[in-house]
Amino acid sequence: MKAAVIVFPGSNCDRDVSVALEHATGHKPAMVWHRDSDLPQVDLIVVPGGFSYGDYLRSGAMAAQSPVMREVVARAKSGTRVLGICNGFQILTEAKLLPGALMRNAGLKFLCRTVDLRVENADSAFTAGYAKDQLIRLPVAHHDGNYFADADTLARIEDNGMVAFRYVTPDGAIDASGNPNGSANAVAGLFNEGRTVLGLMPHPERAAEPLHGNTDGKPLLDGLVEALS
Amino acid sequence: MKANVHVTLKRGVLDPQGKAIGHALQSLGFDGVDDVRQGKFIELELAETDQDAARAAVEAMCQKLLANTVIEDYRIDFVG
Amino acid sequence: MKANVHVTLKRGVLDPQGKAIGHALQSLGFDGVDDVRQGKFIELELAETDQDAARAAVEAMCQKLLANTVIEDYRIDFVG
Amino acid sequence: MTTTHQSKEPAVTPELAAEYGLSLEEYQRMLDITQRTPSFTELGIFSVMWSEHCSYKSSRVWLKKLPTKAPHVICGPGENAGVIDIGDGQAAIFKMESHNHPSFIEPYQGAATGVGGILRDVFTMGARPIANMNALRFGSPDHPKTRHLISGVVAGIGGYGNCVGVPTVGGETNFHPSYNGNILVNAMTVGLADTDKIFYSAAAGVGNPVVYVGSKTGRDGIHGATMASTEFTEDSEEKRPTVQVGDPFTEKLLIEACLELMATDAIVAIQDMGAAGLTSSSVEMADKGGLGIELDLDAVPQRETGMSPYEIMLSESQERMLIVLKPGREDLAKAIFDKWELDFAVIGRVTDTGRLVLKMHGETYCDLEVGPLVDRAPVYERPWEPTPPQADIPASEAPLPGPATEVLHRLIGGPDLASRRWIWEQYDSQVGADTVAASGGDAAVVRVHGTNKALAITTDCTPRYCFADPVRGGAQAVAEAWRNLTAVGATPLAITDNMNFGNPQKPRIMGQFAGCIQGMAEACTTLEFPVVSGNVSLYNETNGEGILPTPAIGGVGILPDASLAASVAFKAAGEAILLIGD
Numbered sequence: 001m002k003a004a005v006i007v008f009p010g011s012n013c014d015r016d017v018s019v020a021l022e023h024a025t026g027h028k029p030a031m032v033w034h035r036d037s038d039l040p041q042v043d044l045i046v047v048p049g050g051f052s053y054g055d056y057l058r059s060g061a062m063a064a065q066s067p068v069m070r071e072v073v074a075r076a077k078s079g080t081r082v083l084g085i086c087n088g089f090q091i092l093t094e095a096k097l098l099p100g101a102l103m104r105n106a107g108l109k110f111l112c113r114t115v116d117l118r119v120e121n122a123d124s125a126f127t128a129g130y131a132k133d134q135l136i137r138l139p140v141a142h143h144d145g146n147y148f149a150d151a152d153t154l155a156r157i158e159d160n161g162m163v164a165f166r167y168v169t170p171d172g173a174i175d176a177s178g179n180p181n182g183s184a185n186a187v188a189g190l191f192n193e194g195r196t197v198l199g200l201m202p203h204p205e206r207a208a209e210p211l212h213g214n215t216d217g218k219p220l221l222d223g224l225v226e227a228l229s
Numbered sequence: 230m231k232a233n234v235h236v237t238l239k240r241g242v243l244d245p246q247g248k249a250i251g252h253a254l255q256s257l258g259f260d261g262v263d264d265v266r267q268g269k270f271i272e273l274e275l276a277e278t279d280q281d282a283a284r285a286a287v288e289a290m291c292q293k294l295l296a297n298t299v300i301e302d303y304r305i306d307f308v309g
Numbered sequence: 310m311k312a313n314v315h316v317t318l319k320r321g322v323l324d325p326q327g328k329a330i331g332h333a334l335q336s337l338g339f340d341g342v343d344d345v346r347q348g349k350f351i352e353l354e355l356a357e358t359d360q361d362a363a364r365a366a367v368e369a370m371c372q373k374l375l376a377n378t379v380i381e382d383y384r385i386d387f388v389g
Numbered sequence: 390m391t392t393t394h395q396s397k398e399p400a401v402t403p404e405l406a407a408e409y410g411l412s413l414e415e416y417q418r419m420l421d422i423t424q425r426t427p428s429f430t431e432l433g434i435f436s437v438m439w440s441e442h443c444s445y446k447s448s449r450v451w452l453k454k455l456p457t458k459a460p461h462v463i464c465g466p467g468e469n470a471g472v473i474d475i476g477d478g479q480a481a482i483f484k485m486e487s488h489n490h491p492s493f494i495e496p497y498q499g500a501a502t503g504v505g506g507i508l509r510d511v512f513t514m515g516a517r518p519i520a521n522m523n524a525l526r527f528g529s530p531d532h533p534k535t536r537h538l539i540s541g542v543v544a545g546i547g548g549y550g551n552c553v554g555v556p557t558v559g560g561e562t563n564f565h566p567s568y569n570g571n572i573l574v575n576a577m578t579v580g581l582a583d584t585d586k587i588f589y590s591a592a593a594g595v596g597n598p599v600v601y602v603g604s605k606t607g608r609d610g611i612h613g614a615t616m617a618s619t620e621f622t623e624d625s626e627e628k629r630p631t632v633q634v635g636d637p638f639t640e641k642l643l644i645e646a647c648l649e650l651m652a653t654d655a656i657v658a659i660q661d662m663g664a665a666g667l668t669s670s671s672v673e674m675a676d677k678g679g680l681g682i683e684l685d686l687d688a689v690p691q692r693e694t695g696m697s698p699y700e701i702m703l704s705e706s707q708e709r710m711l712i713v714l715k716p717g718r719e720d721l722a723k724a725i726f727d728k729w730e731l732d733f734a735v736i737g738r739v740t741d742t743g744r745l746v747l748k749m750h751g752e753t754y755c756d757l758e759v760g761p762l763v764d765r766a767p768v769y770e771r772p773w774e775p776t777p778p779q780a781d782i783p784a785s786e787a788p789l790p791g792p793a794t795e796v797l798h799r800l801i802g803g804p805d806l807a808s809r810r811w812i813w814e815q816y817d818s819q820v821g822a823d824t825v826a827a828s829g830g831d832a833a834v835v836r837v838h839g840t841n842k843a844l845a846i847t848t849d850c851t852p853r854y855c856f857a858d859p860v861r862g863g864a865q866a867v868a869e870a871w872r873n874l875t876a877v878g879a880t881p882l883a884i885t886d887n888m889n890f891g892n893p894q895k896p897r898i899m900g901q902f903a904g905c906i907q908g909m910a911e912a913c914t915t916l917e918f919p920v921v922s923g924n925v926s927l928y929n930e931t932n933g934e935g936i937l938p939t940p941a942i943g944g945v946g947i948l949p950d951a952s953l954a955a956s957v958a959f960k961a962a963g964e965a966i967l968l969i970g971d
């Protein structure tokens with residue numbers, strides 16, 4: 001599997017995800033600076049976490065307008081897998097590759113902790129490494145992770161199996177206590193209709209090796225390698 | 230020429246910041262605040278002197294960047 | 310009664326958000342934007358019907374919570 | 390040589406100098422150096438260079454008593470940060486710094502810019518910052534200001550640190566009424582560099598370009614004394630010193646751009662613009678190199694119009710650096726800063742005159758010999774009195790104030806032991822994906838990227854001990870840092886410190902300072918745990934009441950194998966619990 005990681009001014013999980021991808025694939029992904037419009041031919045494009053453009057105005061808004069994102073959108077339309085993590089998820093919604101928007105956390109505070117998630121749909125290259133309904137734990141660290149979409153959009157998302165991960169309590173229940181940021185329908189990760197694009201707020205690359213104290217993010221990367229090689 | 234842009238959340242979109250301000254005002258003892266909404270106020274200093282041209286430009290800026298039309302509305306006013 | 314509050318950074322105070330928006334507009338090809346400042350726009354729905362009383366209350370809310378008067382100015386308008 | 394501008398600036402008199410913080414003796418000393426009445430800009434430069442903050446005039450004689458050497462120390466106090474060897478050609482670079490006063494005035498921005506400042510001290514030396522820590526003291530939890538202050542400070546630390554992508558991995562938080570009017574916000578950054586790629590601040594190479602990079606200069610945080618000057622009030626709204634606002638996005642770009650430039654061979658010397666901005670950075674670079682600097686202030690990127698030389702030199706706008714480049718490397722450097730969309734301007738040259746010369750609009754506003762500005766800065770041996778010893782109270786004479794479980798509940802629920810989770814959850818402690826242990830343990834553990842090694846980091850101080858017995862309290866703070874590092878399995882290597890005290894002109898306060906230094910020195914010597922950097926914050930007083938003496942210690946240690954880091958959690962039922970020590 002060949003992968004590329006897009007780097008914006010203010011991205012700061014670009015190195016972390018590239019290390020995790022290197023561990024998973026055995027080779028370094030291409031790092032693509034936001035002003036480059038020639039993106040190499042790859043199987044997976046990753047839009048990493050961080051604070052692109054400081055998250056000023058709205059998280060992800062300025063990055064979504066970057067020249068490289070036009071190319072990412074075009075590739076996504078032709079089926080290349082695109083993974084957006086945290087700020088990357090925000091950028092993908094701003095770029096309209098995914099429906100809805102990520103708003104300020106309901107508690108208004110930045111929140112860094114490990115959360116419980118349920119894998120809602122294992123039928124994608126991104127989630128093939130998990131079983132449906134599997135409970136996993138991943139770290140989150142964000143200020144704007146409160147997923148919003150209008151009622152029609154939410155219905156469409158649910159009808160099409162577009163929810164990849166949901167925030168749950170440790171025993172798998174969906175309720176306010178398991179929802180760290182107020183997301184509608186407890187959405188933590190979302191596919192596009194074709195399940196070729198995934199955006200998620202949790203950071204799989206921070207739970208990818210024993211030293212992280214948690215390896216629940218590794219199946220996501222390994223599953224991608226398996227599916228896209 | 231100066232353009233003032235107000236970016237506000239669409240009706241029906243939950244406003245966590247507005248809600249929190251409402252709560253905070255209440256706990257500070259300000260009663261009778263029924264609803265609070267928080268938006269953005271962006272002031273643009275433009276070289277353009279023709280108002281129509283300026284409006285078209287600012288309209289495009291709002292569509293492309295300043296507002297996320299999935300959740301936000303915007304209003305453009307010119308001053309001076 | 311509805312009060313609109315504009316909270317803006319004082320003159321001379323660095324506005325990192327405005328600066329970044331200005332840069333972004335430029336790289337999107339919008340020339341002729343000389344300066345951008347970003348502030349907040351807060352809409353309050355008040356039970357109070359007397360404008361003087363409402364103004365006094367909103368003034369107090371600004372001082373206590375809505376504005377950070379060390380670096381921000383505010384303006385209160387009433388509508389409707 | 391004289392300056393040529395006088396008509397436009399206020400005339401300097403002993404009274405004006407007093408408003409700018411220079412005592413009559415200091416004024417005389419200044420005249421001895423200049424041999425003429427200095428210009429207003431020159432007065433500004435003397436006043437900040439000779440301020441407590443820049444000159445360490447009350448503390449310098451005492452700081453000399455701290456042990457600063459060990460075989461693994463590459464660079465001790467005196468540079469932007471301390472540097473220690475961690476093997477394999479790598480170095481850890483770290484320092485702690487206070488932003489107490491600004492955080493009391495504007496907690497969010499004060500704390501945020503404190504983090505920004507300490508990050509710059511570390512990456513100036515060539516290090517990529519890998520961890521932030523913070524040591525915080527607030528007043529009584531029920532004091533009306535405390536909630537507002539702590540929530541602002543915590544949000545500001547997170548707001549800045551999270552955005553720049555440096556994990557905040559730990560800290561400490563205490564409450565005591567003595568901090569009601571004087572909170573302490575001490576921030577520490579640890580960075581990583583190769584030992585053959587460490588950058589220093591001494592200017593060299595006559596004729597070399599002096600380059601300004603980063604954000605533009607505004608009227609932020611100009612010497613508070615300006616307000617007192619009648620000459621400036623007619624236009625007060627325009628010229629009032631404003632609170633510094635941090636721009637972490639620009640800082641992130643500045644880190645990346647500086648590290649990219651440092652990977653080339655273009656840099657001769659580099660220095661961040663911290664307190665007293667362009668003044669202290671240019672004076673220190675010239676002084677350390679034994680050379681002069683001539684600056685053309687018209688070339689300084691400015692955010693506001695009509696700024697005077699005084700304002701440009703004293704501005705504390707954030708996210709700026711001063712660099713001396715090798716000749717001919719301007720284009721290479723400019724291309725890097727252009728890529729990162731940062732300001733870049735050649736603003737002057739290194740000279741062989743040993744003088745600081747400042748020109749603007751074709752006139753000379755400053756022409757001072759650099760050496761004496763630094764060497765002849767006042768040094769005070771302030772009178773001090775030892776803290777009277779307190780009687781030891783035998784444990785048997787301090788009965789339990791209630792049933793043991795109830796007392797335990799009270800202790801755990803009290804502000805000093807209650808969980809700090811709500812604080813550290815606002816900090817991204819994982820970015821970098823090298824965090825092995827963050828808040829919640831004895832010391833944080835962060836892997837050295839790309840290796841199996843890890844650094845352990847802790848901040849410690851128990852101010853009430855220092856108040857009761859400064860010598861033992863100072864020693865205890867160092868020993869606690871040492872213990873916290875060893876508790877996670879690390880070998881302690883060195884410390885940085887942040888000496889927070891009251892008014893040094895009071896012999897009682899000076900006695901606390903002297904005592905803490907003595908205790909720290911003894912502990913550092915015994916434990917072979919040298920001090921490699923630090924910061925002093927004095928005059929932490931409100932209405933004549935000083936804070937508890939608070940020498941915050943930041944300790945760094947090394948683990949050869951990150952996977953062997955120990956943590957506090959019990960691992961399994963049925964395992965033995967051992968108590969060691971006495």
Ligand SMILES: Nc1ncnc2c1ncn2[C@@H]1O[C@H](COP(=O)(O)OP(=O)(O)O)[C@@H](O)[C@H]1O
Nearest residue numbers: 523525558559560561562809812813828829830
């Ligand atoms: N301001 C802070 N930032 C990050 N972590 C903090 C902060 N204050 C406290 N902590 C963390 O909370 C835990 C307990 O703090 P504290 O009670 O002050 O420390 P100690 O264990 O030294 O008594 C430690 O792990 C510390 O790292």
